[in-house]
Amino acid sequence: MAPEVGGEVAVNEMEIRLPAREANVGVVRVAVAAFASALPFTLPELEELRVAVSEAAGNVVLHAYPAAEGEMVVRVRLRGGELEVEVEDRGRGIADVAAARRPEFTTSDDPEHLGLGFTFMEQFSDELVVESAPGRGTRIRMRKRPHGA
């Protein structure tokens, strides 16, 4: 039973700080999915969440720190029957967020980079907010609610 404060179920929160490395993307998605399982998400919804979180963390690894290794911070909150996930870096930022959110947009010259990261984040969450400033970093916030039966 979750602790109650003033008649409402208290917020449950978690913060993870990790070096922005490929191997840590899997760590983040496993941790967030385990945290999220306190809500009645269906297995397909949890899979969507795993993909959305992987895309956000993967973007940090791929794009945020081109010169040296940096840190990614992942905050997860469970509140009011929904999950909120923030993925933040202090990297180079995104110059044009609107353009970056367009399907198949990519700054990479690797033809196998599809530019579908934001598309998956958008499709697999109920709300996606992207805040970014060049040279200062990026914060992605996603909300997801259980919709399954």
Next chain:
Amino acid sequence: MDANGVAWARIPSGGWRDRKANAEVGVGTLEIEREQRGTHLIVRVTGELDISTAGTFRGQVDQWLAESRSRDLLLNLRHMTFLDSVGLGAILGRLRTLQRAGGRLAIVEPEGPVRAILRIGGLDKVASLYTSERAAVAAWEASERGA
């Protein structure tokens, strides 16, 4: 065992099979296995195809394709447990490589929620999807007979 430290096993179909397990490929979540069955190259993927494993997948499959007599690849994703946009890009990249060489890609679909990710990513629009290796090979053989 060959020069790369890979153990080879003969299989009853007259082809051969080998496997790159976790320790060999340097990651903890992906295992890929190949089987050469006649002129067909089959690659089976178990585990997670994501940002940390896509590079290994890409390099290994390209090497196996280069060594194979087949221009066609059957990619069995039945036991793939995770796919993100980087993994999807690696699969589509192999499709382009095959198409440039006049080859074909057939995919055995994963089970469960990962199947939906694959379809949302549009793989069903550019590659032939099957529910089993047998169905994929039968489709190839039928097209070869009709050619």
